[in-house]
Amino acid sequence: MRSEHFLENQKQTASRRKAIDLWFGRLGFVLMLGTLGVLAVLLLNLAVNGLSRIDWHFLTSFPSRKAAEAGVLSAWVGTTLLMLVTASLAIPLGVAAGVYLEEYAPKNRWTDFIEINIANLAGVPSILYGLMALGLFVYKFKFGQSILAGGMALGCLVLPIVIVATRESLRTIPSSIREAAFALGATRWQAVWHHLLRYSTGGIATGVILAMSRAIGESSPLITIGALTFIAFLPPAPLIAQPPFVSFEWLFSPFTALPIQMFNWVSRPGEEFQANAAAAGLILMVITLGMNGVAILLRRHVQRNIKW
DSSP states (O other): OHHHHHHHHHHHHHHHHHHHHHHHHHHHHHHHHHHHHHHHHHHHHHHHHHGGGOSHHHHSSOOOSSGGGOOOHHHHHHHHHHHHHHHHHHHHHHHHHHHIIIIISOOSHHHHHHHHHHHHHTTSOHHHHHHHHIIIIIIISOOOSSHHHHHHHHHHHHHHHHHHHHHHHHHTSOHHHHHHHHHTTOOHHHHIIIIIHHHTHHHHHHHHHHHHHHHHTOOHHHHHTTOOSOOOSOOOOSBOSSTTOBOOGGGGSOOOOHHHHHHHHHTSSSHHHHHHHHHHHHHHHHHHHHHHHHHHHHHHHHHHTOOO
16 A cells, blocks of 8 residues: 555656646746747837848948938947957957866865856946946056957956856866876877867857857947047058058057947937937847857857867
């Protein structure tokens, strides 16, 4: 009798767990549809309001006080250059810091303190990074209100995200990979370079995608360091005809960006400026999706060449 009662209780428990799993799955599906619905409504609203404004003239014209003649040339060029500086700073430093903390740093109170602070920095409001950049990069280092200062501010903003993503990706690699490399006589750096980084490329690329997607839409750090809301010229070209054929003058040029240009248009009265802001929002989302697409393709290309 006791065994039959025990088996009956086990069946009831199993059925309850299956019911809970089923309802949880349905709830997750509904929440996913709700999230995608919000995104679809946002895209539809932007498309209805701004799609008619997007043409070649809009992409190749400078901002203007007349809504019909205004464009986003200086804004999307500034955004592109900002992302170049941000990626050049955040990706190498973030990956290197993540590798050091996970594979080289001793496990003690000091590293625990660093890990806690890195995790906390990932959630710090972006305006605080703008204030830090204003005092450090603009005034202390004399970079001024330049692309370099803006890119470094955004780089500091997303650096903790890259570090955390790198560490989490390295933790997913089985310890047997490390042990096998060491058993064959590999140094720690050889194990990291030839095995761990290759196998963790997917997770690191995902973290980089999230980091850059956050950076491209930030406006408060750029406004804090003094980015211009109206600019009718482009930075100097990075490539020149004379040796050494590369110029870095553009790093110290004033700039604007798509989020700032959108803010400027939204704050103005008139439906035409609202349409311009919606069109700029669509362009910003296309650039973001393009960056994500390139990163995903690179990740898949690297993963195809990896043999476990």
